[in-house]
Amino acid sequence: MKSKVFLLAILSFSLFAVSVLGMEHNHPPSDADAKADCAINKGPCIKMIGSDNIQVEFNINPKPVKSMNDLLFTVLLKGEKQPVSDAGVSIDLTMPGMFMGVNKPLLKHVKDGRYEGRGALPVCPHGGKLWKAEVEVIREGKAASVSFLFEVD
Secondary structure, eight states: OHHHHHHHHHHHHHHHHHHHHHHHHSOOHHHHTOOOOOOTTTSOEEEEETTTTEEEEEEEESSSOOTTSOEEEEEEEEOSSSBOOSOEEEEEEEBTTBOOOOOOOOOEEEETTEEEEEEOOOOOTTOOOEEEEEEEEEETTEEEEEEEEEEOO
16 A cells, blocks of 8 residues: 555656656747747848937857857947947847846947947757847936847757
C-alpha cells in the first residue's frame, strides 16, 4: 500500500513538473502572432517617437545579423531640424515569449545624434529567431520608447 501511494506521489509530482517546465518554454498565445516589422539584414529601420516627432533609426552591424557574434548596435536620433544629441538612449533586447536573460547594451553618444554600443544576441535553445529591441529615449526628463521586431540568421 505504501509503495502505491509513493508511486502515485512521484507520478503526480512528475506530471506537475513537466507541465510547469513545459509552460516556461512555450510561447504565450499573444506572442504567437508577433512578426518582424524591421528587416534589419537589409538595412536600418526607422520609426517616429514622442511628442517632439523624433526620428529613431535603429541598426545592427555586421550583416547578416547572427546570434553569438560581436554586434554594434546603433541608434540615430533626428529632430525636425537637427540631430538629437542631448538624450539618454538605451536598448532592451528581448525575445517575445521567451526569457533570454537581461540584455541591455550600453549606448554612448558618439556624434551628431548617433548612439552606439556593443553586445551579442544569445542563441535560443528552441530555435527562435525573432527578437525585440525596445529603444528608450529620455530627453528633458521625459521618456518615450519604440520597439523594433527583427529576425536573426
